[in-house]
Amino acid sequence: MRQSSVRGDRSRRRREPDAQELGWDDGLYADGGLPPDAPGWTPADGGVPPEDGDASADGGHRKGGRPRRGKGRKVLRWTALSLAVLIVGGAGAGYWYYEHLNANLRKAPRSLGGGGLKKPDPNAFGQSPLNILLLGSDGRNSAENIKLGGARQDADRKPLADVQMLLHVSADRSNMSVISIPRDTRVTIPQCTDPKTHQVYPQTSAAINQSLQHGGPGCTLATWQELTGVYIDHFMMVDFSGVVSMADAIGGVPVCVDNNVYSHDSKGHGSGLKLTKGTHSVKGVQALQWLRTRYGFEDNTDIGRAKAQHMYMNSMVRQLKQGTKLTDPGQLRDLAEAATKSLTVDDGLDTVKKLYDLGGDLNRVPTKRITMVTMPWQYSADESYVEPKPGDAEATFALLRNDTALDGKDKKKKKKATPDPKASTPKGELKVVVQNGTNSTVNGPVSGRAAVIQQRLAGLGYGAAGTDPALTTQADTTITYRDKGLRGDALALAKALGLPKGAVRESSSATGMRLVIGNDWRTGSAYPKTSGDDKSADKAPDSADALNGEDSKACMKVNPQYSF
Numbered sequence: 294m295r296q297s298s299v300r301g302d303r304s305r306r307r308r309e310p311d312a313q314e315l316g317w318d319d320g321l322y323a324d325g326g327l328p329p330d331a332p333g334w335t336p337a338d339g340g341v342p343p344e345d346g347d348a349s350a351d352g353g354h355r356k357g358g359r360p361r362r363g364k365g366r367k368v369l370r371w372t373a374l375s376l377a378v379l380i381v382g383g384a385g386a387g388y389w390y391y392e393h394l395n396a397n398l399r400k401a402p403r404s405l406g407g408g409g410l411k412k413p414d415p416n417a418f419g420q421s422p423l424n425i426l427l428l429g430s431d432g433r434n435s436a437e438n439i440k441l442g443g444a445r446q447d448a449d450r451k452p453l454a455d456v457q458m459l460l461h462v463s464a465d466r467s468n469m470s471v472i473s474i475p476r477d478t479r480v481t482i483p484q485c486t487d488p489k490t491h492q493v494y495p496q497t498s499a500a501i502n503q504s505l506q507h508g509g510p511g512c513t514l515a516t517w518q519e520l521t522g523v524y525i526d527h528f529m530m531v532d533f534s535g536v537v538s539m540a541d542a543i544g545g546v547p548v549c550v551d552n553n554v555y556s557h558d559s560k561g562h563g564s565g566l567k568l569t570k571g572t573h574s575v576k577g578v579q580a581l582q583w584l585r586t587r588y589g590f591e592d593n594t595d596i597g598r599a600k601a602q603h604m605y606m607n608s609m610v611r612q613l614k615q616g617t618k619l620t621d622p623g624q625l626r627d628l629a630e631a632a633t634k635s636l637t638v639d640d641g642l643d644t645v646k647k648l649y650d651l652g653g654d655l656n657r658v659p660t661k662r663i664t665m666v667t668m669p670w671q672y673s674a675d676e677s678y679v680e681p682k683p684g685d686a687e688a689t690f691a692l693l694r695n696d697t698a699l700d701g702k703d704k705k706k707k708k709k710a711t712p713d714p715k716a717s718t719p720k721g722e723l724k725v726v727v728q729n730g731t732n733s734t735v736n737g738p739v740s741g742r743a744a745v746i747q748q749r750l751a752g753l754g755y756g757a758a759g760t761d762p763a764l765t766t767q768a769d770t771t772i773t774y775r776d777k778g779l780r781g782d783a784l785a786l787a788k789a790l791g792l793p794k795g796a797v798r799e800s801s802s803a804t805g806m807r808l809v810i811g812n813d814w815r816t817g818s819a820y821p822k823t824s825g826d827d828k829s830a831d832k833a834p835d836s837a838d839a840l841n842g843e844d845s846k847a848c849m850k851v852n853p854q855y856s857f
Contacts (some may be wrong), residue, residue: 394645397633403528403641405485405508406515407734410524411765413694414773414800420464422696423654424523426514428530429456430505430637454505454513454530459523461693466654468662468698472689472837473599475670475679476502480520483734485512496735500678510637519735520681521690522768522812527651530637545574546609548583548601549848555857556582556589563588563855580605589855596667596838597849603665603840604847611845614660663842664699666833685834692830694768695795699839701832713794714781720754723782723806727760730767730809738764742810746790749818750808753789758808767811770820771796775803782806791820 415421430452454476461470477500484496487508494507501520504513510530518525549572556563566582566589575583584602591597633645642648669685672678681687689699697703727747732738743760750758770792774783783797783806790808814820833839840847 391645394629394633395643397630397636398643398645399637400640400643401509401530401637402488402511403639404515404518404525405488405511406483406519409515409734409766410518410522411730411767412524412526414798414802416464416696417777417799417801418465419801422464423462423651424525424527424693425460425462425651426510426517426525426528427456427458427460428454428505428510428513428528430454430510430530451506453502454510455502457501457513457517459517459521459525459693461523461696462654462658463698464696466657467659468700468702469655469658469664469842470693470699470833471663471665472668472693472699473603473666474501474517474520474668475595475599476500477678478668478670479673479678479680480504480516481735482507482512482516483519485515511639514639515734519733521693523690523693527642528639529642531632531635545576546580546605546612547572547574547845548605548608549573549846550851551848552851552853552856554586554589554849554851554855556586556855558588558855567857589852591850591852593852593855599667600838600840601849604849607660607663607665607840607842607844607847610663610842611660614656661841661843662698662700662702664833664839665842666699666837666839669834669836682836685836688830688834689837691769692833697831699833699837700841703831713784716781716785717778718782720785721756723755723757723786725750725755725758725786725806725808727758727808727810728763728765730765730770730811731815732764732766733812734766736812736815739815742815745818746808746810749790750786755786755789761807765809767809768813769796770809770811770814771798772806772808773798773800773803774806775800779806791822 413421456473457476458471458473461472463469479498480501482494482497482499482501482504485494485504485508486492487494488511492508494512501513501516504516510528514525514528517523548568550568550570552570554566554568556566564582564585564587566579566586584605585598586601587593587595587598590601629645638648642651666689669682669689670679671682673680692699727743727750729738729740729742731742743762747758747760772783772787772792774780774797777799780797780799784794786806786808787794787797
């Protein structure tokens with residue numbers, strides 16, 4: 294990550310959003326008032342002072358002291374999302390409440406981007422990974438949301454998805470990986486159709502947070518799938534309401550700074566957070582200040598703020614897993630009420646029972662196997678937006694697609710693996726079904742891919758190979774089989790085609806041997822081998838800035854210009 298001064302030239306080169314984009318929506322002011330640099334605001338108004346920062350239709354990930362809007366709300370929505378996932382199920386003691394809580398939930402279609410990815414086949418034990426997209430919107434669709442978010446003039450503006458995190462739970466539920474993407478990352482947003490108005494939004498290139506304005510959370514999910522190649526099972530989106538009560542219900546979360554910090558300067562920049570060096574238990578307004586602080590942490594950018602949020606969330610999860618908080622049934626019912634009222638979920642996750650079951654799955658993951666990362670990123674050539682870092686971003690996405698833990702601890706499983714078996718079936722007799730998996734939502738399918746590779750296989754001696762005319766969508770080329778005795782044959786087939794070993798997968802749902810040609814092999818008959826194919830990555834790259842869920846000694850680095 295490139296560093297800069299607080300007022301570096303880089304920030305001055307970036308496009309200044311217009312007034313409508315800014316929206317003066319950095320709020321979460323206790324009285325619902327306007328920010329200090331908007332007309333009519335004075336310190337006497339009270340509430341949490343605005344962190345000079347961030348929101349805009351284009352996201353606006355800014356270095357230095359350039360104004361940004363919207364993160365103030367965002368961190369609370371993060372808290373709400375996490376608590377919704379981890380705690381809503383805990384309200385099961387009040388199951389008589391069930392129908393009422395179900396009615397609180399808002400529902401929306403899972404995906405708006407057409408066919409999308411095919412759900413991966415389960416592993417040999419019938420297990421499948423679970424991927425959940427956690428979203429936080431800045432919508433002001435109620436008086437309560439306007440009060441919490443400020444910016445009353447934005448009440449009719451379509452919300453942006455300013456918080457976006459993909460939660461991946463491994464198939465065996467032994468580990469969990471959470472990857473966040475900077476909200477102003479420029480991506481391809483696929484064509485989406487609004488399920489209510491039936492308006493069609495054409496494919497475009499824009500900041501990822503704008504995807505929510507293209508029909509709802511289902512379009513954001515489709516955008517993530519196109520970017521990462523990861524099939525996403527569900528989404529959960531939360532708005533302002535209920536967030537404050539959730540944060541207060543925790544009762545205090547330990548956080549640490551490596552020096553005295555006061556997030557405030559003479560121009561009013563900062564969240565107002567003031568802490569002395571060391572560890573403190575924060576709650577209420579102080580917790581909000583911690584989560585909102587950009588000026589004062591590291592190089593005063595959103596990347597540092599995201600790290601502070603990760604530290605807070607890991608600490609909160611440790612508190613909850615220890616059972617030291619939220620043990621009162623009344624508290625849990627209040628929390629469940631607030632959580633369900635603030636949630637929008639996909640139509641496959643539309644009851645409290647399903648949320649309860651989801652919470653049970655997540656609770657099985659040990660804290661020490663939770664890893665939080667930020668997508669490896671870089672500035673665009675003109676430094677006006679963020680884009681995925683070549684190589685490292687795709688390597689991180691591939692780990693999720695392959696259900697490999699980001700913490701690198703799955704490496705031990707590989708060491709215990711038995712030697713690869715030899716092929717047991719003559720090549721000419723091995724029945725292989727080849728299928729075209731290049732049906733990309735953005736790029737469209739490449740016709741004839743199954744036939745091209747089937748002919749290549751015939752030339753290699755695999756005369757019994759045939760094709761399946763059905764199109765499907767898959768990021769990576771794979772070979773799946775069911776019978777353990779076919780593993781040697783599958784590995785030999787992969788070697789003949791130049792595929793990595795990771796492409797070979799045993800699945801309980803396979804009916805034979807199937808070769809799906811993915812979007813990583815859209816042209817030619819020779820697999821486009823890249824550096825590292827022979828040795829797949831086993832942990833997140835350093836640029837992902839991983840934080841382990843059990844790291845209780847993590848401390849935020851304080852920017853010297855905001856110390857006292």
